[in-house]
Structure formats: structure tokens, C-alpha cells
Amino acid sequence: MGAGLTYGSYGKVVPCCLLFLCCAIAELKAQTSGQIINEVKAINSKITNYTNSDGQGMLISNKAMNIFLSKKASSYLSGNEDLSLYKNYVNINAAEGMVSINHNFHQPVDGDDWVRSFVVVGARVNIANAYSAKSANRYYDNQLGFTIQKTWMGKPKTYYAANGDFKMEMDAARALMVNTIAQSIDKKAEEFEQSLNALKQDEVPGQNLNEVKSKLRKTFYASLRADYLQQFSEQQSELLVNTGNYNLVTDTWTSLGIYIPVIPQKFMVSNDVNTQVNKHYNYPLELFVSHTRFWESPRLGRFFLTFAGKCFINNSVQSGSLFSADVTGQQGDDGTNAITINKGDRYIGQYKNFITPVAAGKLVYIPGTSHVGISFRIEKNWGTYKALNSIIGIPIVLIDKKGVPAINFEAQLLLQDMNNSLKDTRLPYNKTAIGLTVGIPFSKIVY
Numbered sequence: 001m002g003a004g005l006t007y008g009s010y011g012k013v014v015p016c017c018l019l020f021l022c023c024a025i026a027e028l029k030a031q032t033s034g035q036i037i038n039e040v041k042a043i044n045s046k047i048t049n050y051t052n053s054d055g056q057g058m059l060i061s062n063k064a065m066n067i068f069l070s071k072k073a074s075s076y077l078s079g080n081e082d083l084s085l086y087k088n089y090v091n092i093n094a095a096e097g098m099v100s101i102n103h104n105f106h107q108p109v110d111g112d113d114w115v116r117s118f119v120v121v122g123a124r125v126n127i128a129n130a131y132s133a134k135s136a137n138r139y140y141d142n143q144l145g146f147t148i149q150k151t152w153m154g155k156p157k158t159y160y161a162a163n164g165d166f167k168m169e170m171d172a173a174r175a176l177m178v179n180t181i182a183q184s185i186d187k188k189a190e191e192f193e194q195s196l197n198a199l200k201q202d203e204v205p206g207q208n209l210n211e212v213k214s215k216l217r218k219t220f221y222a223s224l225r226a227d228y229l230q231q232f233s234e235q236q237s238e239l240l241v242n243t244g245n246y247n248l249v250t251d252t253w254t255s256l257g258i259y260i261p262v263i264p265q266k267f268m269v270s271n272d273v274n275t276q277v278n279k280h281y282n283y284p285l286e287l288f289v290s291h292t293r294f295w296e297s298p299r300l301g302r303f304f305l306t307f308a309g310k311c312f313i314n315n316s317v318q319s320g321s322l323f324s325a326d327v328t329g330q331q332g333d334d335g336t337n338a339i340t341i342n343k344g345d346r347y348i349g350q351y352k353n354f355i356t357p358v359a360a361g362k363l364v365y366i367p368g369t370s371h372v373g374i375s376f377r378i379e380k381n382w383g384t385y386k387a388l389n390s391i392i393g394i395p396i397v398l399i400d401k402k403g404v405p406a407i408n409f410e411a412q413l414l415l416q417d418m419n420n421s422l423k424d425t426r427l428p429y430n431k432t433a434i435g436l437t438v439g440i441p442f443s444k445i446v447y
Contacts, residue, residue, distance in 0.1 A: 032217070033189035036225045037182045040232055043112050044178050048171050052162035059170045059246060062114040063229075064236035065156045069251060070445045071241065072296050075397045076364050076373070077408040077439025080122075080147065081290045081308050083253055085115065086441035095414060095435030100124045100147070106446045115153050115446055122147045124259065143265060143284070149257030159248040166245040173243075177235050181228055192220050241403070244298030251294045259286035259312075267317045268346035280351045286312035297368070304364040314356040319385040320422050322349035354384040364395065371397050375410065386421040389414070391435070408439035 043061050050058035060068065070085035077084055079091055080100065091100040106118035126143035160166040196216060201209045240246065264281040288310035295303040316322050324347055359380050366373030375393040380386075392413045400406040412435035 032221045033185055033224075036185055036221070036228060039225070040178055040181055040228065043229075043232070044174050046112070047174065052160075052167070055159050055162065055247075056157050057160060057162070057167070059158050059160065059167065060174075060236040060240050061233060062112045062156075064233040064240070065158075065249075066115050067233055067237040067445055068240055068249070069156060069294075071237070071404055072249075072302060073251075073294060074405045074441050075302060075366055075408070076304055076375075076395055077405075077441060078375070078393065078395065078410045078437045079439075080149070080257070080288070081255070081292070081306055081362070082304075082439070083151070083292065083294075084439070084441050085446045087443040087446060089439065089441040092438040092440075093435070094437070095412065095433060097126050098124060098143070099127050102147070104446055108446075114156060117150065117152045118446060120147075120149045120151065120257075122149070143261070144263050145259050145261040145284075147257055147259045149255055151253055151255040154252035156249060156251045158246055159250075160246050166247075169243065170239070170245050173239055174236065177232060177239075181232055185224065185228055188224060189221075192217075246298065249296040252292065253294075254289070254291045256289045257287075259284070259288070261285060265315070265318075267315070267351065269317070269322065269351040270346060270348060271350065272348060277346050278351075280315075280353075282313060282315040282318075282353050284313050284315075284318075286310055299368060301365060301367040301370070301373075304362070306360075306362040306364075308360045308362070309358060310360075311355060311357045313353055314383075314385055315353045316349065316351045317347050319356070319387070320417070321385075322347040322351065324348075352384075356385045357382045364393075366395065366397070371399065386419070387417040388419040388421070389416050390418060391415070393437075405441065408437075408441075410437045410439075412436065 047058050047061060066085065073083045073085060076082055077089065077091070079093065084102075084104070087104050087106075089102050089104075091102070092098070093100075100122050102120050102122035104118055104120050106115060124143070124145050124147055196213055199209070199213065204212050261283050264283050267280045267282070268277050269280050270277045288308065290306055290308035292304060292306040294305075359382075360377060361379075362375065362377040364373060364375040373395045375391070375395055377391040377393070379389050381389070392415070393410045394412075395408060395410040397405050398407045398409075414433040414435050416431045416433070418431075
């Protein structure tokens with residue numbers, strides 16, 4: 001008779017199989033928490049063993065650098081050219097009366113990687129003009145549209161001495177972080193397993209107890225992994241910010257976008273005060289591109305250097321080529337007969353729409369530990385509108401209790417038409433103005 005199991009041997013095998021299965025399940029549980037710890041250790045090992053080449057190396061993980069840059073780069077948020085690594089942010093420009101609300105659609109990758117690219121969609125609306133026009137009984141200059149912007153990030157670079165104290169101090173501090181995190185993971189996993197094992201069938205009526213435990217276990221360890229990987233990244237970023245154990249961090253980003261107006265601008269224009277008023281419309285479609293280089297030094301501070309270009313549909317009113325008239329029905333004389341001048345606020349002159357290309361550059365400097373900096377922007381318009389404009393600004397960043405930028409202000413001195421390209425208009429008597437921008441990042445960081 002061939003080899004087989006007798007009833008007596010079968011009774012011995014079944015308990016052995018059950019014992020093996022229980023050990024395998026226990027081992028699987030241990031591996032689950034152990035895998036999270038090993039993943040944290042692998043990230044730390046990659047940083048520790050990263051080769052310093054020409055003074056450039058790695059002191060924190062890529063995701064930790066994302067958080068580091070979100071704090072440093074978000075210290076300047078004045079307009080659409082500026083970077084925010086937050087999911088949502090608002091820009092307010094008092095001089096233009098514009099409010100822009102933006103949302104970042106970046107989705108985090110499952111791994112240690114820097115933010116490579118993302119898409120931002122926003123809504124832009126002119127609020128101040130509507131309020132002032134209603135108060136002064138003037139025509140509205142309505143502006144409402146949407147922006148779609150794609151940004152490509154360069155790989156951040158960290159500079160420090162190859163065998164200096166910065167590297168050794170950061171390695172030691174990260175190693176302590178890993179050990180602390182490992183202990184915390186083991187403790188939470190043990191507490192969870194004890195609670196899970198205490199779960200009874202009558203507590204989950206109508207469900208399979210093993211399936212319930214499997215789902216709960218899967219959810220718990222997925223959450224545990226996400227929480228501690230993010231905690232490890234945040235702790236590294238905070239360590240680098242607090243210690244300043246680096247010589248220089250640099251990065252670059254390039255953005256390409258479009259502004260699509262939803263409703264047209266409406267202007268009331270007549271050739272002179274005695275002729276009929278005509279409605280004119282403009283759709284201020286805009287294409288824009290910008291490239292920014294960023295330097296962060298604990299000793300010197302932060303520098304932002306931006307080169308930008310855009311092309312938009314301009315018009316005679318916004319370019320300042322027409323006179324503004326506010327007439328209320330006075331009697332005039334056309335040389336033969338007495339006539340009534342057209343009523344209402346309007347512009348006088350020849351109206352036309354045209355395309356205006358713009359080239360601009362901006363430099364921003366914020367000292368190392370300061371919350372106040374200085375900026376300078378200059379732009380040259382080409383085509384029908386040839387004005388040279390510039391802005392001198394004083395950016396101010398307010399931080400929260402964690403030291404993270406909470407709101408950005410920039411007081412601005414606006415210098416318009418510096419090259420006197422516009423003749424016989426109201427602009428020569430109104431070339432200097434005061435402006436204020438507000439940038440508010442909120443919601444979670446793009447991670």
C-alpha cells in the first residue's frame with residue numbers, strides 16, 4: 001500500500017499545520033510593521049551613503065526637501081509668477097484690484113522623490129473696480145477668467161563640505177530619528193494587534209471575523225506607513241531649518257500658462273465729447289511663461305531671480321492712450337447749434353485692441369533671519385504700447401507659531417511709463433503710484 005496519512009497521523013498533522021499557520025500570520029504581522037521600519041531605514045541609508053560630488057550632496061530625503069522648499073520659497077508670494085508649494089493659495093493685488101484663487105492639482109508619488117511638476121488652476125476676478133464703479137456711478141470694467149498653469153521643478157541641490165561637521169551632525173540626528181520612529185511604530189503595532197485579537201465575532205454580527213480583521217489590519221498599516229513616512233520627512237526638514245547645517249540650497253522652476261477670460265471688458269468711448277458714445281469690447285486673453293532661479297543660504301538669506309514673458313490682448317483704454325471724461329449733460333456748441341453733451345463716464349479718443357508682448361525681470365532678496373526684504377521688477381512692453389514700467393517692493397512675511405509662512409505682504413512703489421512713450425494722455429501726470437499685494441498660502445503642503 002502506498003504512502004499515505006492514517007487517521008492517527010492526520011490528527012497530529014492538523015494541529016501542526018494550524019500552529020504553522022498561526023506562526024506565519026504572526027510573522028506576517030511582524031513583517032508588516034518591520035517593512036515600514038525597513039523603508040524608513042532605507043531612506044536614511046540612501047542619504048547617509050550619498051556621495052558628495054564637488055561639494056554637492058544630500059542631507060535630507062527628497063520629500064523632506066519638498067517641505068523645506070515649501071517653507072523657504074513660500075516666503076515670497078506676490079503674484080502669479082511666484083511659486084507656492086501649497087495645495088491652495090490666494091493672491092490679492094490692490095493696485096490692479098485683482099483677486100486670484102488657485103488650487104494645485106499635484107498628487108504625491110509613493111516613494112521618496114522630489115516634486116517634478118504640477119498643474120495649478122485658478123480663478124481671477126476684478127473686485128475693486130466693481131465696488132468703486134458702483135460708488136462713483138461709473139461703468140463697470142468687469143474682469144473674470146480662469147488661469148491654467150503648468151510648472152516644472154528642477155532637482156534641488158544642497159551644498160556643504162564633503163567631510164565637514166554638517167554631514168556628520170545631520171547623519172547622527174537622522175539616525176536618532178529612525179530609532180525613535182522604529183520604537184514608536186513597534187509600540188503602536190503591538191497595541192493594535194492586541195486590540196485586534198480581542199475582537200469577538202459577536203461584536204461584528206453578520207460579518208466574517210477573519211475578513212474584518214484583515215481589512216482593519218490593512219487599513220491600519222497603510223495609515224501607519226503614511227503617517228511615519230511623512231513624520232520622518234517633516235522632522236528632517238525641521239532639523240535642516242533649525243540647524244542651518246548647509247552652505248547653500250538651490251533650485252529652479254519654469255512655468256507656462258494661459259489666462260482665459262470668461263466675460264469681455266466693456267468700454268464706453270467716443271471720438272470727442274460731442275459725438276456718440278460707442279461700446280467697445282476686449283477679451284484680454286493672455287499667454288505667459290516664467291523661469292525662476294532660487295538660492296537659499298543660512299548666512300546670506302534667500303534670492304529669487306525671475307525672467308518672465310507674456311503676450312496679451314491689450315487695448316487703448318488700459319494702455320492709457322485715451323482721456324477719461326466725466327460729463328453730466330452740459331450744454332455745448334458745435335459751431336452752429338447748441339447741443340447736449342453725452343451723459344456718463346467714458347473715454348475720449350480712438351479705441352482699438354492690439355497684442356502686446358512683454359519681457360520682464362525680477363530680483364527679490366530676503367536676509368537670512370529677517371521677515372522683511374526688498375524686490376525690484378522691470379518690464380518692457382512692445383508693439384503699440386511701448387511703456388517701460390518698474391516696481392520697487394518691500395516684501396514682508398508673517399509666520400505662524402511653527403515658523404511656517406502664513407501670509408505675505410508686499411508694499412510697492414509703481415513707476416509707470418518711465419520712457420515717456422505715451423504722449424498727450426493723463427498718464428504723464430500720474431506715473432507714480434502705491435500698491436500692495438497679499439499672498440496667502442493655506443491647506444496642506446504639496447508633498
